[in-house]
Amino acid sequence: MNGKEFDPGLENDGPLTCHDCQGGLQEYLDGTLAKKQSLRFFLHLRDCSDCQENHATMQGLFEMLDTLPACEVPADFDDAILASVPYASYKEMEPLRRERVPVYLEEHFLPQLVRSRVTRWSGLGVTIASVVAAVALDGPAWLPISAAVGLVPELLVRLQGLGRRVVSMGSAGRAES
Ligand SMILES: [Zn+2]
Structure with missing residues (x-):
């Protein structure tokens, strides 16, 4: 998702809310949730038809994505990008490219x-x-x-x-x- 691990209230053992369930569905499908959290999703999904629907949609999407062929990057990809950057902008980015050293x-x-x-x-x-x-x-x-x-x-x-x-x-x- 955004690199931050979803945490549907770890200190909370109670039933999951729909909001938390939606927020963590991807992690649930990825199997990256802790066992206890995963069980909370499982229990919520068993009883909540709204979230079941979302779960099914997302699962379908993931499966479809898995079937897509890997895309080859064209050999001249880097050159094409570099050629599209005007030299003036490239010069302007000089301070960003320069070596970063501690202030002292x-x-x-x-x-x-x-x-x-x-x-x-x-x-x-x-x-x-x-x-x-x-x-x-x-x-x-x-x-x-x-x-x-x-x-x-x-x-x-x-x-x-x-x-x-x-x-x-x-x-x-x-x-x-
Ligand atoms: Zn729900």
């Missing part, structure tokens, strides 16, 4: 200040200077900290890039399988 992996998730080349390079400069000072000059104890802080912008940008690559590799793998 999107570039603009990081503030422009962090992403900017100047910040990243200055950060690296601070790191290098701090390391040099710490090693060569036996500088103060906060030097390793400033060395680490200098790495942060570059590290964040690189981790994001790595994350995006992992995500798109993952979905490429899924698309292949």
